[in-house]
Structure formats: C-alpha cells, structure tokens
Amino acid sequence: MLQDLRHELESLNLAASGSRQTVELDQSRVGRLSRIDALQGQAMNNAIAARRHNKLLAIEAALERLEEKEFGYCVKCGDEITLKRLELDPTVALCLGCSK
Numbered sequence: 001m002l003q004d005l006r007h008e009l010e011s012l013n014l015a016a017s018g019s020r021q022t023v024e025l026d027q028s029r030v031g032r033l034s035r036i037d038a039l040q041g042q043a044m045n046n047a048i049a050a051r052r053h054n055k056l057l058a059i060e061a062a063l064e065r066l067e068e069k070e071f072g073y074c075v076k077c078g079d080e081i082t083l084k085r086l087e088l089d090p091t092v093a094l095c096l097g098c099s100k
C-alpha cells in the first residue's frame with residue numbers, strides 16, 4: 001500500500017512540475033493583454049503557482065517521511081493517521097485531532 005502511495009505521490013510530483021512550466025508559458029503570453037488584465041492574470045497565476053508549490057513541498061515532505069519510515073504517523077503527536085485520512089490526501093501530516 002505504501003508503495004502505491006509512493007507512486008501516486010511521484011506522479012503528482014511530475015504533474016506539478018509540468019504545471020509549473022505551463023504557468024511560465026502563460027506569463028510569457030500576457031504581453032497581449034491589457035495592463036489590468038495582465039496584472040489580474042499574473043496575480044492569479046502567482047496564487048496558483050504558490051498553491052502548487054505548497055503541494056509540492058507537502059509531497060516532498062511525505063516522501064521524506066516514507067524514507068524515514070515515519071509515514072502515516074502524525075508529526076505532532078506521533079499517533080497513527082487513519083487510512084481513510086491518508087487515502088483522501090496522502091500528503092497529510094497530522095492526525096484528525098491535531099489538524100483541528
């Protein structure tokens with residue numbers, strides 16, 4: 001099961017780096033838009049890129065925990081994170097109690 005999760009995380013990782021390239025291409029095209037549109041587009045792209053970057057960091061942290069055999073345990077209290085919670089988001093680092 002952990003192996004499956006690892007593959008899933010790695011494909012997410014690849015998808016995220018692919019998306020980052022798309023954002024760069026989009027930004028090179030904003031020259032055709034009006035200044036206001038360009039600024040709005042840029043702000044939106046930045047927000048999307050920031051979210052992707054955070055996701056990527058979460059994936060890398062999860063892969064690191066996998067290496068350290070700490071994957072699936074809450075980084076705060078050390079309790080096991082439920083399988084249901086991990087299936088929902090394999091990069092989750094906190095148990096239900098600690099995430100509240």
Ligand SMILES: [Zn+2]
Nearest residue numbers: 074077095098
């Ligand atoms: Zn916890």
